[in-house]
Amino acid sequence: MRKPLIAGNWKMYKTPAEGVDFARQLAPLVDGINDRDIMIAPAFPALEAVGGALKPTSVALGAQDLFWEADGAYTGQVAPRMLVACGCRYVIIGHSERRQYFGETDETVRRKVIAAVKAGLVPVMCVGETEKEREAGQTFPILDKQIKNGLKDLIADDLAALVIAYEPVWAIGTGKTATVDQAQEAHRFIRSHVAELLGSTLAEGMRILYGGSVKPENISELMAMPDIDGALVGGASLKPDSFSRIVKFN
Ligand code: PEP
Numbered sequence: 001m002r003k004p005l006i007a008g009n010w011k012m013y014k015t016p017a018e019g020v021d022f023a024r025q026l027a028p029l030v031d032g033i034n035d036r037d038i039m040i041a042p043a044f045p046a047l048e049a050v051g052g053a054l055k056p057t058s059v060a061l062g063a064q065d066l067f068w069e070a071d072g073a074y075t076g077q078v079a080p081r082m083l084v085a086c087g088c089r090y091v092i093i094g095h096s097e098r099r100q101y102f103g104e105t106d107e108t109v110r111r112k113v114i115a116a117v118k119a120g121l122v123p124v125m126c127v128g129e130t131e132k133e134r135e136a137g138q139t140f141p142i143l144d145k146q147i148k149n150g151l152k153d154l155i156a157d158d159l160a161a162l163v164i165a166y167e168p169v170w171a172i173g174t175g176k177t178a179t180v181d182q183a184q185e186a187h188r189f190i191r192s193h194v195a196e197l198l199g200s201t202l203a204e205g206m207r208i209l210y211g212g213s214v215k216p217e218n219i220s221e222l223m224a225m226p227d228i229d230g231a232l233v234g235g236a237s238l239k240p241d242s243f244s245r246i247v248k249f250n
Pocket residue numbers: 009011167171172173174175211212213214232233234235236
């Protein structure tokens with residue numbers, strides 16, 4: 001059985017102090033929960049402080065991005081080992097906002113997945129189609145391309161912990177959620193595609209998160225689908241109350 005993972009992506013919100021305040025409020029709300037994994041991904045400057053505040057809890061720390069080199073003259077970049085030193089266990093890679101605004105490509109995603117794996121971080125690789133691509137009937141070819149290219153040259157042994165987040169771009173921050181059937185269909189496709197590429201053992205054990213306007217009101221119906229193993233939550237992860245209600249889906 002796959003253990004559910006509920007992950008919060010704080011994007012460019014929250015200073016270190018605001019993040020610590022959140023973590024202190026979240027802790028009692030999720031105390032004792034161990035049948036699902038929980039992760040929060042603050043912006044880089046807040047990683048260490050939020051990681052410290054989450055230490056007594058079972059909530060893991062994640063980063064929103066990384067660079068693939070170990071160190072060097074790369075102004076503005078953050079190396080995998082720096083994330084590890086801040087206490088990160090997860091790293092989000094290839095979020096659609098990075099693809100859309102910061103030139104992230106399937107090739108940079110691939111390099112980052114390799115770097116994450118080498119550093120012992122769990123990559124949360126994001127894939128998803130735009131509204132135009134969906135309307136043109138291109139959803140599966142796009143997912144196929146993003147997964148094939150993003151995982152090229154990697155082998156199943158490297159990817160035992162891999163998490164894929166299916167985030168239809170048209171559902172991120174828009175209030176539009178994919179229907180549970182649309183989400184399940186895409187998740188099923190992703191799992192069978194990964195099975196073809198890397199084998200069914202990896203694919204059956206791999207967690208696939210849904211992302212796109214997840215809220216306390218829709219998490220339970222999403223989690224009832226057989227191939228949805230958790231959620232990557234943006235807006236609703238910014239308040240301890242809404243995030244904890246998502247974590248406590250039943
Ligand atoms: C996200 O940031 O990955 C996301 C899905 O955002 P939201 O939940 O706000 O749509």
